[in-house]
Amino acid sequence: MSRIIGIASQNGGVGKSTTCRNLASVLSREGFKVLAVDCDNQASLTDCFGIENPEKLEKTLYHLMMDIISDNDIPQKGDFII
Ligand SMILES: Nc1ncnc2c1ncn2[C@@H]1O[C@H](COP(=O)(O)OP(=O)(O)OP(=O)(O)O)[C@@H](O)[C@H]1O
């Protein structure tokens, strides 16, 4: 069974990214398979995981959303093997 945990607040600088980063790390260390999805265009979470220059990534959540809005083909379940 999978669970989705959302971390959100309208307040800035209250520890959203830090909480997400630490939670993902601890759950992973406990043996859970974790997918951390960074929905913040500041990309702090992406940065936390050591991905430099995220604005240069070829595929991001932004690109996926734009493909959906533009009615372009999007990856289907099973297209990726992780
Ligand atoms: N539990 C904590 N104790 C002390 N400092 C913390 C704690 N959690 C986060 N911080 C610090 O507070 C600052 C803001 O944290 P963070 O970037 O996670 O907030 P945020 O809510 O994601 O900010 P933003 O709204 O800009 O996205 C950082 O410098 C972080 O290191």
Ligand SMILES: [Mg+2]
């Ligand atoms: Mg943040």
